[in-house]
Amino acid sequence: MLIIGGELGNSSASVPEDVHRHFAHLHHLGLNTVLVPLSWELIEPNEGTFDMSMLDTVLAEARAADLKVVLLWFGAWKNSMSCYAPEWFKRDTKRFPRAHTRDGKPVEEASALSRNVLDADCRAFCHVLQHLRDNDSEQTVVMLQVENEMGMIEVPRDYSADATALYHSPVPESLMRYLQQHRKTLHPYIAERFHPEVQHGTWDEVFGGDIYAEEIFQSWTYATYVQELATAGRAIYDLPMFVNVALDSRGRQPGQYPSGGPLAQLIDIWRAAAPAIDVLGVDIYDQGYADWTAKYHLPDNPLFIPEIRLADCDAAYALYAFGHHGAMGFCPFSIEDYPLYAEYTSAAAAVDLSRNDQLNAFTAPGEGLSPLAACYRLLRQAEPLIIARQGTDDMDAVLLTDAQREGTIETPDGIRMTIRHSYSLGWEAGAAASSWPEVACMVLRLGRDDYLFIGSGVVVTFADSKAGDVWQKGDVRIGLAKCEEVVIEEDALRVVRTLNGDQTHQGRHMRIPVGQYAMQHVRLYRY
Numbered sequence: 001m002l003i004i005g006g007e008l009g010n011s012s013a014s015v016p017e018d019v020h021r022h023f024a025h026l027h028h029l030g031l032n033t034v035l036v037p038l039s040w041e042l043i044e045p046n047e048g049t050f051d052m053s054m055l056d057t058v059l060a061e062a063r064a065a066d067l068k069v070v071l072l073w074f075g076a077w078k079n080s081m082s083c084y085a086p087e088w089f090k091r092d093t094k095r096f097p098r099a100h101t102r103d104g105k106p107v108e109e110a111s112a113l114s115r116n117v118l119d120a121d122c123r124a125f126c127h128v129l130q131h132l133r134d135n136d137s138e139q140t141v142v143m144l145q146v147e148n149e150m151g152m153i154e155v156p157r158d159y160s161a162d163a164t165a166l167y168h169s170p171v172p173e174s175l176m177r178y179l180q181q182h183r184k185t186l187h188p189y190i191a192e193r194f195h196p197e198v199q200h201g202t203w204d205e206v207f208g209g210d211i212y213a214e215e216i217f218q219s220w221t222y223a224t225y226v227q228e229l230a231t232a233g234r235a236i237y238d239l240p241m242f243v244n245v246a247l248d249s250r251g252r253q254p255g256q257y258p259s260g261g262p263l264a265q266l267i268d269i270w271r272a273a274a275p276a277i278d279v280l281g282v283d284i285y286d287q288g289y290a291d292w293t294a295k296y297h298l299p300d301n302p303l304f305i306p307e308i309r310l311a312d313c314d315a316a317y318a319l320y321a322f323g324h325h326g327a328m329g330f331c332p333f334s335i336e337d338y339p340l341y342a343e344y345t346s347a348a349a350a351v352d353l354s355r356n357d358q359l360n361a362f363t364a365p366g367e368g369l370s371p372l373a374a375c376y377r378l379l380r381q382a383e384p385l386i387i388a389r390q391g392t393d394d395m396d397a398v399l400l401t402d403a404q405r406e407g408t409i410e411t412p413d414g415i416r417m418t419i420r421h422s423y424s425l426g427w428e429a430g431a432a433a434s435s436w437p438e439v440a441c442m443v444l445r446l447g448r449d450d451y452l453f454i455g456s457g458v459v460v461t462f463a464d465s466k467a468g469d470v471w472q473k474g475d476v477r478i479g480l481a482k483c484e485e486v487v488i489e490e491d492a493l494r495v496v497r498t499l500n501g502d503q504t505h506q507g508r509h510m511r512i513p514v515g516q517y518a519m520q521h522v523r524l525y526r527y
């Protein structure tokens with residue numbers, strides 16, 4: 001399955017009433033999966049006494065709303081901090097020590113090197129897996145996130161005495177061996193920093209002696225911890241597991257951003273230390289969506305976006321993630337806040353009559369769904385077609401931004417599709433605005449010269465791949481044989497309406513205006 005999902009806000013699943021209300025809404029929004037926090041403080045309020053009632057509520061409500069669940073284990077760390085640990089843990093700093101800054105200040109971040117911390121966290125985590133094993137034969141829970149956005153904040157690494165002693169000890173043999181064995185495929189960042197020739201070297205000696213070497217040490221520390229947790233949990237109930245990362249964006253240094261998290265360039269360290277983790281997920285709250293997604297779609301890591309800032313443009317981003325990167329999941333954060341319906345705007349009022357013809361008209365009525373709801377509805381319908389084409393040339397997508405208003409796709413049929421922002425026609429109401437909304441289009445090849453488009457705000461023209469911009473004698477031209485708006489029902493396309501005339505510019509292009517999410521079936525011919 002694809003995770004066509006969303007993540008609940010941090011405090012939105014702490015009482016049954018909220019879960020009930022939110023899940024019903026998410027069902028209407030068209031999600032198939034919800035990511036739900038499961039906090040340690042709620043399930044183990046007193047040491048050794050477990051209360052699984054909220055988890056039972058989540059299971060029951062998810063089943064009633066026809067949703068799958070990904071649980072987020074907010075255990076010893078949530079966004080670097082240990083705020084979700086129970087009160088008895090927080091108060092007992094002797095048993096459960098904190099990490100320290102360079103000047104010896106304890107921070108509210110548990111020490112990842114403490115056996116007591118690991119044992120306590122692990123016992124609660126295992127209790128969750130045991131509970132799922134015994135109470136989830138329906139497999140409502142499909143995956144589990146281990147901790148949340150781990151990473152040392154304030155400083156690049158823990159400077160407690162234990163941590164510093166380890167930092168000045170030789171890098172563990174198992175990591176050295178792993179990096180040697182995977183030398184040909186290491187991420188360029190690690191390949192450059194790694195000094196395999198150093199025998200029994202410390203972290204400074206093997207990785208370069210700066211804050212980035214310290215970050216590598218910290219990532220090993222977290223990842224080995226996560227490995228113990230995940231291994232113990234999976235021995236009880238073998239659920240797929242992943243970790244998520246806060247980005248190292250905006251020119252910040254380790255410690256300014258959470259240091260040592262599962263960043264793309266640290267993937268080799270995480271893979272070496274935590275093979276029990278299947279996927280490194282990326283949380284995207286920064287500018288530059290296309291660049292971030294490219295960084296986390298790696299040969300041994302499918303793209304999974306457990307969190308992204310909630311916005312209408314997420315609909316376009318979802319199409320790009322699934323279509324271009326073959327993503328396994330896409331989940332806007334705080335999804336329960338997203339509306340089902342868009343604010344109503346009259347299509348007629350939007351027509352720009354100063355333009356010279358009737359082509360403003362695009363009369364296909366939408367249902368008034370908000371962008372993400374409309375897009376998710378189509379993605380849910382196309383899910384089997386998308387899964388069947390993951391990793392093949394029969395699927396791609398373009399994302400168009402204000403700066404990049406045009407893209408191309410070359411198909412296996414030798415057809416070049418030029419996909420432009422639909423505002424480039426100048427016919428739509430927003431075209432005169434100084435900045436254009438991000439739009440996207442996914443293309444699925446159904447057969448020879450036979451394509452399904454899912455998108456919004458795009459206009460697509462077609463040419464023979466061999467032809468240049470200017471027609472030359474002998475060039476083959478590509479025309480629209482048929483263009484239909486469709487939906488998919490019971491694995492078959494159902495025509496909603498045949499599109500021609502103004503809607504295809506009399507056969508010149510395929511178009512889905514801004515504001516509509518639609519699926520169009522296009523058959524091409526050559527002349």
Ligand code: DGJ
Pocket residue numbers: 010079148149283307333
């Ligand atoms: C990323 C975290 O992983 C989420 O739990 C949440 O705190 C968001 N940041 C911001 O609201």
